[in-house]
Amino acid sequence: MSCHEPGGPAPTGPATPAGAVATLDEPLVVLVGCPNVGKSSLFNTVTGGRQRVVNAPGTTVELELGAWRGVAPGGRPAQVVDLPGTYSLLARTPDEEVAAAAVTGEQGLRRPDLAVVLLEAGALARSLSLYAQVVARGVPVVAALTLVDVAADRGVVADVDVLAARLGVPVAPVHPRSGRGVEALRDVVAARLASSPSVPGPVGPAAGDHEGRASVPDGPPLDPDDVEALFAWVDDVTHAVAGPPPEPVLTWSDRADRVLLHPAAGVPVLLAVLWALFQLSTAAAAPLMDAVDVLVGQGLAPAVTWLLGAAHAPAWVTGLLVDGVLAGVGTVLTFVPLMALMFVAVALLEDSGYLARAAFVADRAMRAIGLDGRAVLPFVVGFGCNLPALAATRTLPHARQRLLVGMLVPWTSCPARLTVYVLMGSVFFPGRAGTAVFVMYLASVLLVVLGGLVLRRTAFRDLRREPLVLALPAYQRPRARAIVAAAWARVLSFVTRAGRVVVVTLTAMWLLLAVPVAGGHAFGDVPVEDSAYGRVSAAMAPAFAPAGFGDWHASAALVTGFVAKEVVVGSFAQSYAVAEPADPAHPGDLGAQLRATLERTSGGHPGAAAAAFMVFTLAYTPCLATVAEQRRLFGLRWTLGGVGVQLGVAWVLAVGVFQVGALL
Known part of the structure; x- marks a missing residue:
């Protein structure tokens, strides 16, 4: 295992075309962790509704930015970046490249003042491997121990004091979903930011300088190329902190998975969930969209017309403002209820833990176009509306997968096209209009499948066909406040940018x-x-x-x-x-x-x-x-x-x- 050194001096300031990742007068904190360790939950907890979504410079990888109030010296806020979940900083995908670049301040991203590395209590080995790579990059580090309750259900109890001693940095056990322990983590982060930001946590000098570093006792090996030493250290720390692997414990999540992952029951449940999403994007959203359309078209537009008439504005000015600008604003606002519903629905599935199970059940069907099961959600939503289907691509793990699905989604036939099919079918195929409409939906499915096969052999040749390997998170109760905050940030991003x-x-x-x-x-x-x-x-x-x-x-x-x-x-x-x-x-x-x-x-x-x-x-x-x-x-x-x-x-x-x- 090796870690690439920074290719040059860190930028002196943010250089993102989509907006600065953090302002220079506010410390920058990055959250680093493996997938499903509670990183996004922690981000939502510490930032509340103060967050926004941007793309990393020159990529299609989304980053969530937020403000962590009062954690910086002098009571100032710190900017927090929720990095893509990754098991390694050895970049193989665009998401991993962005995570690695963000840790070291490369590719136009500002170098962070602190990295909060999330360690999963029940899977310390893979978390510690990532932690060691972050440390090797010379970034100031603190650690947060997450999913302690889930680990305890499986008989794993991690000794926080021993872990902190072995890592040589403060370790705060947190429950991101409930907020327990977040204040302790806040104190740890505040204390670390108050110290000299130029001195990395347990590794001494600045990034790129492996000579003369003074490590803490039992800390991770400083040579990132010494794979044997790293694995030995990870194994030693894991046994010291959590003891030998416990006997397998059957949890209620395991019992639920016996049903939901079984083909006989899992497929019908998945179809029911997908049907509910389709209904949400059509029947449930339509009245809300119509209400907004009426509000703008029959309420706001006449009011603006009357005001312009009272001001004796020329007719062309009224037409430009009402039929041009206001019509555009109305079009955007009409989609807001649909986008909000879909963001909330997808977040519910993700936060509850079911989304990973849906991907597992749908995987075999999606292999027909070279994608894994996680792609089923955007395609099904696309038949309700292409717009939220694109938003649903965020559930895919890698940027290239999201891009491929995003290129195929427009070929899923949304209900707006149905009015054209019905008109033409009724005029030119009387008595067979229903058959004509059915053929169009069949053609839509064929377009997606054939288009996916062609793109996989041309523009997306680099997208490797890999077996679906998922770490299934435990089922948990979704948190309304965090879901609403995240949905609001994404809706706001759509309104302001699209x-x-x-x-x-x-x-x-x-x-x-x-x-x-x-x-x-x-x-x-x-x-x-x-x-x-x-x-x-x-x-x-x-x-x-x-x-x-x-x-x-x-x-x-x-x-x-x-x-x-x-x-x-x-x-x-x-x-x-x-x-x-x-x-x-x-x-x-x-x-x-x-x-x-x-x-x-x-x-x-x-x-x-x-x-x-x-x-x-x-x-x-x-x-x-x-x-x-x-x-x-x-x-x-x-x-x-x-x-x-x-x-x-x-x-x-x-x-x-x-x-x-x-x-x-």
Whole structure:
């Protein structure tokens, strides 16, 4: 086992484009630990609601930042960073790279003033190995002993005094979920920060200098390349602190797992949980989203219009602010209840300990596309809404896995696309509209599977197929306060970061609709066909001729569908100047107009053209909010690449469906 030395002097300040990891006048504390040791619970406890989410510089790895009040000298707050869970600082994945870089202050991350290493009482060996690697990096260290109660249930009792003596640093036993022991840990951290921050805990001089270090008695070996010495030290400390391994004890978590991990009962329970998540993202969220939409559209928008009218503002100013900016804000706010519900639901599953069991049960099915069972959650949620499905990718352990799933989620067919399927199916496949909709959902599953196989052999060749190895945490009662605080931080991150993209784009679309290019119309009062938006749509129409729907009405609807698929039907109605049908299954005049258009553009094969339009709607970018969330999570380069792939695949499939359909 070896640890890489820092590649140069530590940065003198934060350099993250997403915002500073910590301000220079506040100490920086990092929480380091293996997965499922209570690190995130401790972070939520010490920070409360004072936290935010950013991406590590140049990566898709999320870091949670918070303020630990009163722990720094003079009663000042310290900035706390919850690092990704890792078993080693020998980086093999992007998450481990970020954790290793954060400990040493590399890759644009500020060097921490203190590392709090969490040691799991019931699994000291793997925790001590990580602790030794942190110490070898020359970072000031204190330790927190967690999951003491879980270890006791299994007959393991760790002697805290002996552990502190062997490590040579203060050790505070804590119960992150209940908060017991956190005050003692706070005192330990405060005392360590009050001492000279330039002197690492048990290892003496600054990082990178292995010569002349004075170790504490029985401390970890200072040479990170001496694997035998490290393993011997870990084994010696483990036996001194916890004694020989106890006889196996059957806990109530073990009894529950006999049922929940058994195929006969585990699969039905998993399906029930996934069904509940799907219902949450559709039936439960819909009334809340509608209420926000009504509040903005029928409450706030008329009020702003009245105020602008009373101020004698020009009509175009009213249109820009109400139909552009306010419409964008309303779109973002409409998704807030959905995102909040999904964040809370996923946190409940994670905090209770069931999420790891769900991954185990679903693992065999997910192996079809080269992923492990943890990917099942985002895909199922995606059929309810792609936006929270992207948020659910945070349950995956590695950044490359999250990225791959995030690229595939847009091909899960959300209910917003259903209105388009129903409209086209009712007009062009009367009597078989239900079958047409079913085929589209089947095509969605095939897109995800085939897309996953292709991506695994191209852009994600480095994603190794590894067996799923999980350390199953004990079942525990979820903590409402911590869950709500974490959900609030993530919703706020979505609103402030993804929301900007939505508002700016919708405002730009309003400007295109407002600019007249023909007919002598006034700015802000122009028919769609004579606007810049209409001309752009007309210019795009020839690209869809091989797919049988090369008409500006169809291309305008698809451009509008980039904002939200549920407005495609309304866009058709607006461009044809007919009433929007209350039920897409009974399209009325709009159906007649669509049939006449596709009859003309398809050369007499309107059914094939309609099928091609449905396939394009399935395969291209789901909605602007999803794109904004992808950019927030994965960065601009991957988002633009994903949009390009989706458009290319959608066009190829639509052309193929039409050309084959026209021959049949």
